[in-house]
Amino acid sequence: MDIFVTIATKRKCIIERTLGLIVFFISSTTPGFSQKQTLINIETAHNAIVLQADTGNRLGVIYFGEKLKKAAEYQSIPAMTKRQADVDYSGIFHSAYTPAGSRNLVEPAIQVTHADGNTSLDLQYVSHSTKKIDDNVSLTTVLLKDPAYPFEVTLYYKVYQKEDVMEQWSVIRHKENGNVMLQKFASANLFFSANQYWLRQYHGDWAREMQPEETRLTPGIKVLDSKLGTRENLYQPPSFMVSFNSPATEDEGKVLLGSVEWSGNFRVDLEVDPLNDLRLIAGMNNFASEYSLKPSEEFTTPAFLYTYSVKGKGEASRNLHDWAREYRILNGKGSRETLLNNWESTYFDFNESILSELVKDAKKLGVDVFLLDDGWFGNKYPRNNDHAGLGDWQENKKKLPNGIGYLVKEAQKNAVKFGIWVEPEMVNPKSELYEKHPDWVIREPNRPEHLYRNQLVLDLSNPKVQDFLVSIFDTLFIKNPGLAFIKWDCNAVIYNAHSAYQQKQSHLYIDYVRGLYKVMERVRAKYPKVPMMLCSGGGGRVDYGALKYFTEFWVSDNTDPLERIFMQYEYSYFFPAIAHDNHVTDWGKQPLKFRTDVAMMGKLGFDIVVSKLNENDLKFCQQAVINYKSVSDEVWHGDLYRLMSPRENDFASLMYVNKDRSKAVMFNYLVNNRFGAGSTLPVKLKGLQADKKYSVKEINIYPGTKSTLEENAVFSGDYLMTIGFNPNVNVRRTSVILEINEVK
Ligand code: GLA
Numbered sequence: 001m002d003i004f005v006t007i008a009t010k011r012k013c014i015i016e017r018t019l020g021l022i023v024f025f026i027s028s029t030t031p032g033f034s035q036k037q038t039l040i041n042i043e044t045a046h047n048a049i050v051l052q053a054d055t056g057n058r059l060g061v062i063y064f065g066e067k068l069k070k071a072a073e074y075q076s077i078p079a080m081t082k083r084q085a086d087v088d089y090s091g092i093f094h095s096a097y098t099p100a101g102s103r104n105l106v107e108p109a110i111q112v113t114h115a116d117g118n119t120s121l122d123l124q125y126v127s128h129s130t131k132k133i134d135d136n137v138s139l140t141t142v143l144l145k146d147p148a149y150p151f152e153v154t155l156y157y158k159v160y161q162k163e164d165v166m167e168q169w170s171v172i173r174h175k176e177n178g179n180v181m182l183q184k185f186a187s188a189n190l191f192f193s194a195n196q197y198w199l200r201q202y203h204g205d206w207a208r209e210m211q212p213e214e215t216r217l218t219p220g221i222k223v224l225d226s227k228l229g230t231r232e233n234l235y236q237p238p239s240f241m242v243s244f245n246s247p248a249t250e251d252e253g254k255v256l257l258g259s260v261e262w263s264g265n266f267r268v269d270l271e272v273d274p275l276n277d278l279r280l281i282a283g284m285n286n287f288a289s290e291y292s293l294k295p296s297e298e299f300t301t302p303a304f305l306y307t308y309s310v311k312g313k314g315e316a317s318r319n320l321h322d323w324a325r326e327y328r329i330l331n332g333k334g335s336r337e338t339l340l341n342n343w344e345s346t347y348f349d350f351n352e353s354i355l356s357e358l359v360k361d362a363k364k365l366g367v368d369v370f371l372l373d374d375g376w377f378g379n380k381y382p383r384n385n386d387h388a389g390l391g392d393w394q395e396n397k398k399k400l401p402n403g404i405g406y407l408v409k410e411a412q413k414n415a416v417k418f419g420i421w422v423e424p425e426m427v428n429p430k431s432e433l434y435e436k437h438p439d440w441v442i443r444e445p446n447r448p449e450h451l452y453r454n455q456l457v458l459d460l461s462n463p464k465v466q467d468f469l470v471s472i473f474d475t476l477f478i479k480n481p482g483l484a485f486i487k488w489d490c491n492a493v494i495y496n497a498h499s500a501y502q503q504k505q506s507h508l509y510i511d512y513v514r515g516l517y518k519v520m521e522r523v524r525a526k527y528p529k530v531p532m533m534l535c536s537g538g539g540g541r542v543d544y545g546a547l548k549y550f551t552e553f554w555v556s557d558n559t560d561p562l563e564r565i566f567m568q569y570e571y572s573y574f575f576p577a578i579a580h581d582n583h584v585t586d587w588g589k590q591p592l593k594f595r596t597d598v599a600m601m602g603k604l605g606f607d608i609v610v611s612k613l614n615e616n617d618l619k620f621c622q623q624a625v626i627n628y629k630s631v632s633d634e635v636w637h638g639d640l641y642r643l644m645s646p647r648e649n650d651f652a653s654l655m656y657v658n659k660d661r662s663k664a665v666m667f668n669y670l671v672n673n674r675f676g677a678g679s680t681l682p683v684k685l686k687g688l689q690a691d692k693k694y695s696v697k698e699i700n701i702y703p704g705t706k707s708t709l710e711e712n713a714v715f716s717g718d719y720l721m722t723i724g725f726n727p728n729v730n731v732r733r734t735s736v737i738l739e740i741n742e743v744k
Pocket of ligand 1: 343374421489491535536537554557625
C-alpha cells in the first residue's frame with residue numbers, strides 16, 4: 001500500500017501532510033512561510049532530497065524519498081502539506097543543519113561558542129550551486145551564514161546518480177576576532193517522515209563483530225557512537241540501516257543504509273521528534289572533542305554516506321557495493337590474490353627455515369601470496385609474544401639473520417609473492433621506541449598507564465610521529481621492493497587520552513584520525529598499488545574513511561565458519577565481498593570443506609599448517625584454489641542476492657550474479673544441526689535473466705565423494721527464479737557451492 005495514502009489517512013485529523021516517503025512542511029501560519037522561497041532539489045537516479053528556505057531564510061528538508069517525474073512539482077509540496085505550528089514552535093525541526101542556541105529546541109547539528117563568549121547560533125541560507133563532476137557525479141554546495149556573527153557553514157551534497165548514493169559533509173569557518181569553540185559539528189542532518197522507524201544497528205567485541213539488533217525507534221534520541229579513539233567499531237560500528245514504516249526485507253520496503261566515513265569516534269543521533277518525524281544527525285563524535293577554530297581556518301567534517309531504496313535491503317546494498325567498488329575501495333574493480341598466512345600455524349614461534357618451508361607450502365597450495373604475520377621484529381626487546389617489541393620495526397636478527405629480503409627472494413624462487421604484517425600506530429612499553437620517545441605515546445603523565453593487549457597508542461596528532469610511521473613503510477619498501485602485500489593492524493584502543501604534543505587536549509581524538517589519514521595518504525602516494533588489508537584485532541576498524549586506502553579488510557579474528565556465516569552476512573549489507581578477507585583456519589568444528597566453502601564467499605586465504613593436511617585435504621584445498629579462481633569474478637564484481645538468511649532458516653543461501661547475467665555462483669551452508677534440518681524445498685534464485693538457459697553444477701566437491709545433484713542440469717532463468725533449485729543441503733551435505741552458467 002502506498003505510504004502516502006496510509007499515513008495521510010491515519011493522521012488526517014492530527015496533521016495534514018503528504019508523504020512520498022517523507023515530507024512535510026511548515027504551516028502556512030509559520031512566520032515567514034512562502035511558496036516562492038528558494039528550492040534546492042538534489043536528485044539521484046531514483047531519489048531526491050529537496051531543501052527549501054522559508055522567508056526567514058532558514059533552510060529545511062521538505063522532502064526525502066522517490067524523486068518526482070516533474071521536478072517543478074516539488075514546489076507544490078509546501079502547499080499540500082501543512083505542519084502544525086503549535087507543535088513545532090520553533091519551525092525548524094526539519095532544519096537542514098540545526099544550529100544550537102537560538103530558536104532550536106531539539107538535538108543540534110552544530111553548537112558553538114563565539115569568540116566573544118556568546119553561545120547563540122543562527123544559520124540562514126545565502127546561496128547554493130551545483131557542479132557537475134562527470135556524467136554520474138555532481139556536487140551541490142549550500143552556503144549558510146549567521147546574520148549576527150561572521151560565521152558560516154557550507155553544506156556539501158555529493159550525488160552518485162546511478163548508484164543512488166549520497167555523501168554529505170560540512171565545512172565550518174568564521175572571521176571573528178579570536179577563536180570560536182566548536183562543541184558539535186555534524187557531517188549531515190537528515191529528516192524523514194513516516195509512520196514508524198526501524199533501526200538495524202550492530203554491536204560486538206573482539207571475535208564477535210557485527211551482531212545485529214533491530215528495534216523500533218521510539219520518541220526521544222537513540223545514539224550510536226564510539227568513544228574508543230581507535231578501532232572504533234570494537235563495540236559498535238558506524239554502519240546501520242533505518243527502515244521506514246516496517247522493517248524492510250531483502251526485496252521490499254523503504255530503507256536507508258548509512259555509514260560515517262570516519263575511523264575514530266563517531267556519533268549518530270536518531271531523534272524521533274514530537275511530530276513523529278525522524279531527525280538523523282551523523283558525524284564525528286563531539287565527546288571530549290571541543291575544537292578551537294582560528295579565524296579563516298576551515299573545519300571540514302568527514303562525510304556521512306548513505307543510499308536509499310524503496311525495494312528493500314538487497315537493492316540498497318547492491319547499490320552501495322557498486323559505489324564502493326567504483327569510487328572508494330582501492331582497486332575495487334580489480335582482482336585480489338589468494339594467500340597463505342602463518343599467524344595461526346606459528347604465532348610468534350618461527351625462524352627463517354620454518355618460514356622458508358611455509359613459503360613452499362604456499363606454492364604447494366597454489367596461492368598467490370605468503371603473508372608473514374606478527375613476530376618478525378624487535379631486537380633489544382624481541383617480539384616473541386605480545387608483551388614486547390611493538391614500535392621497533394627492525395628484523396629480529398635471531399629469527400631472521402638474513403632479513404626480510406631473504407624471504408622475499410625465497411618466495412620469488414617459488415613463484416609466490418611476499419606480504420608482511422605491521423601495526424604502525426602502536427608501541428609496547430617494552431620497546432626501544434618507548435624508551436626513546438615517551439612523549440610520542442598517548443598517556444596521562446600523572447596517572448598509571450592502562451594497557452590494552454600490553455600496548456599503547458602513538459600520538460598521531462604529532463607530525464613527527466606521522467613521519468615515523470611513513471618511515472616504517474619506506475624502510476620496508478626500499479629494502480624490499482618486492483613486497484607485495486601489507487596487513488595493517490591496530491590492536492589497541494585509546495586510554496588516558498592525553499597528548500604531549502597538543503596544546504588543547506580536546507583536539508586529540510580528531511587530530512589523531514586526521515594524522516592517521518595523512519600517513520595513509522603519504523604511504524599511498526608513494527606505494528599506490530600494493531594491496532593492503534585493513535585489520536584491527538579482527539574487524540575493529542571497518543569504515544569507508546579508511547577503505548579509501550585499502551583493498552580489503554579483515555572481517556574478524558573469529559574464523560569459526562559457523563560464526564563467519566552470520567558475520568559475513570551482516571557485513572555484506574555495507575561492504576562488497578571483494579573487500580572481505582576470509583581465511584580457512586582450524587577454528588570451529590566443521591570439516592575443511594565447510595570452512596573453505598565459507599571462506600570462498602569473499603577473498604580466499606588460508607591460515608593452516610599445510611604440511612599436516614592429509615592427502616585428501618591437501619587435494620581438496622588445491623582444487624578449491626582453482627575452483628575459486630573460476631568463480632571469483634562473480635564474487636568480487638557481481639550482484640549479491642541473499643536468498644536465505646541464517647537467522648531465519650536452517651541454512652544460509654547467497655548468490656552472486658555477474659553483470660550480464662550469464663554466470664552466477666550460489667553458496668549454501670547448514671547452520672542448524674537439529675533432526676531433519678536442511679533444504680526441504682527449492683530455493684528461489686534471483687538476479688538471473690528469465691529467458692536465458694542455465695546449467696547448474698556443484699563445485700568444490702571433497703575428493704572421494706559425489707554430488708547428489710544431477711550433473712549439469714539445465715533450466716530456464718524463469719524456472720530457477722520462480723520454482724527454484726534445491727541444493728540438497730542436509731547433515732551429510734553441510735555446505736554446497738553451485739556454479740550456474742548460461743547455456744547458449
Ligand atoms: C590481530 C590480528 C590477527 C593477527 C594478530 C597478530 O589480532 O587480527 O590476525 O595478525 O593481531 O598479533
